[in-house]
Amino acid sequence: MLKHILGIVASSLAVCGSASAQAPKADPKAAVNYKDHVLPILRMHCLNCHNADKPKADLDVSTYAAIIAGGSSGDTVKPGNPGQSLLFKVTNHEVEPHMPPKGPKIPEGEIAILKKWIEGGAPETAVGAAKTASRKVDVDPVAVTLGKPDGPPPMPGNLPSVSLAKTARPHPVTALAASPWAPLIAVAGHERVLLYNSDTLKLLGTLAFPERIPYVLKFSRNGKWLLAAGGRGASAGKAVIWDVTTGKRITEIGDEADIVLAADVSPNHKLVALGGPGKLIKIYDTATGELKHKIKKHTDWVTAMEFSPDGAMLATGDRNGGAFIWDVETGGIGFTLGDHKDAITALSWRADSQMLASASEDGKVILWYAEDGFPTRTFNAQVDPKATGAARNKLPGVLGVQYSRTGQIATCGRDNSARLWSGKGDQAARLEGFADLPSRVAFSHDGGRLFVGDFTGKVRVWTVKDSQPAGELTTNPD
Template sequence: MAAPVSFSKQIVPILADQCLECHRAEKAKGSYRLDTFEQLLKTGDSDAAPIVPGKAEESELYELLVADDDADRMPKKADALPEKDIALIRQWINEGAKFDGQDDKAELTSLLPQKKNQSPEKYPQPIPVTAMALNGDGKVLVTSGYHEVLAWDPETGKLRTRLSDMPERVLGLSFVKGGPWLAVAGGSPGRSGEVWLVNFAKPTERKRLAQMRDCALGVVTSPDGKYLVSGGADNRIRCYTLPEGKEIWNLEAHADWILAVAMSPDGSHVATASRDRTAKVMKTATREIEGTFTAHSVPVLSIAFAPDGQTLISGDADGQARPWGLDGKGVKDTTLRPAGRSAVLAVSYLDGNTPLTGSASGQVSVIDAKTRKTRSTLAKHEDRVNALLVFGAGEKQKVITASHDGEVRVSSSKDNKELGKFIASPGW
């Protein structure tokens, strides 16, 4: 006799992938939610029972999945579910629509099965570094891996540890108040996206905060450790409270992918850069949009707040970096051109509000804001610079840069001296 259908193992993945985006607390189309099992059983605007245990044909959820009219069928504006998925839902309802979790009020995403993904012991070739973060004392540098997060000693380049069972591609990393908790964003392009909270000191302590239809492309946490914000290829930005990881708002902030996110030094504002050629600033606690910057004529690839928290810089695909204010207004004749027309993939600031850029040419440039040109070259990678971060201040200030060929470089911002470099891939 075949085993009964498991709600948590077989039904939840379908609902999370195909239905949750339009039927959750922040966006309950038809006043129907299914972000928890308790909500799944409640009626929406139609007043028809979504689930009638033992009777799939009388359950509105099932009826909408098999409707002949495209205008009525769910999911809206998408292909019908595969027949095998519809069959599973039908069988589960007919078997009594049983709940096999521990708490019917828990988020469905918390019930998703955790897959064991195998990362290579030694990488056959260096993997691109698409994200990195440094812990509070500067002794642990984490970088993106394949289904894992890799931790290094930034001074020696020695591999410290590996956090396994992470998204296929890790595209955003941020320590919470310097650690040990680490925010991880990523996914499988075109298929799924994930945001995780992982205890670096005890990797088994982890929580998946969100799963979406496409990749989460960036994540940032507030300096006080109260908020976590992510953005991604579903054009949405999501804000969670920490340490509980509860979503407090979810906003479709852009008309295209959100490629980068940044947090102000005091945590009061979050900024986004998008493929729709705009950048935005919003209040972290309320999601209120304070400014939209529209001066870029091409996709905006990177963004950062200045140390004063009142101005920002955003880099675009045309090789320009533009400073602007919280109200979304730029200043005439302030466009920075650090490396010709090479895309500006990463931006930050050195001491004294000095702009720093990483470009697709591999060049890391210190910019003179007055002349709007490169003052000095901090590093020159052989491949595109995907990420950079600044650590420390004064004469001890360091800049860490990472490129698409897997190379990480540590440089002194004071004299542009290279302090070390290594390939951030096990076996290299």
């Protein structure tokens, strides 16, 4: 079990209430169509079992073409005739198996929408609307550089106003990221991403994430984009990309039947990779949204991934301890990183793309050499190096790891501490004082500060040079 993710989910529900929600209601005066009215109902009740990655009974209801094609039981929808449409009969509990199979009958109002849709000929879109066109987004591809890009580093300007109610108490820090070149920290909250100045610790603005909970935050390698990925458990997931300067949504990637737990954007902005409970690695074209690679190798939830800074490789890890390095261009496997014995919780590339750090619930951090996929150093990240006997053998899980641009390493984990390490894996400092589990770590752009988020919704800040506290951020600011 991936304890740190499940713990964050449980804490999120305690803060904000149940993740379940009612499907949107249709306007009774509007023509009922698949895109606007039916898909939200299917997403709420059916998509977890009947999607492109897991089409139970060979039925996928995630797209119009798929639901019209039907499944192993034949046609799912008979346009114009609800009485002969399997979709209506099983949701209305007229025939077995009743759907959903392990829950109550869906609300009568939603069944009425399905019936009205089928009676109206089961249209895909609103009457008179154009069919779904191929998407094209100007993604502004950039040259890949391992050094600082030309021009001033992107910082938020006049961000759009966002009105979001405060939660009952601070939301657990489910994701944390620092801009690679600017004094900017992104912190995940409930249905929002908070942007702070990492020098002054002042709140610069908020980005709305109505998709629910962001479990991933990643800045693009040039600092111009911010990616957030997550969603609603067992319901929906996607990745969103914003322009850091304007706060404008550039694009949305993926349409998952479950939350996204791992994601990243390639250094040239051309690709977005996603992973989660579906056990798949999906690599999308950012401009078109087209799925370029779907990789079936992981045997459990995909929980971590990161593109190498040079853009040539993608590292991924799963809940079973499996980790791999992939060739981005072909989608082929480069190396299998097989030394971890428990869930992979985080992955971080060194700035030169030569080394990869992997963290795991088995208590270890392993430093891998990217040229041959062999480990160069393994260390017990959350145990006192001077400990002996039973204390030495008890390995608290590692929940976060990150390289700084200068080559230092930070970790945090189940001993309720964060640690600073040299690039060779020698401990430099232990940082304590957490009221609950520290779950995420991030170095500031210059490596001068370390930010550590925990389950109480606080982000504690230390100066790296002297390991002294420098302040605190929150996921629930006034």
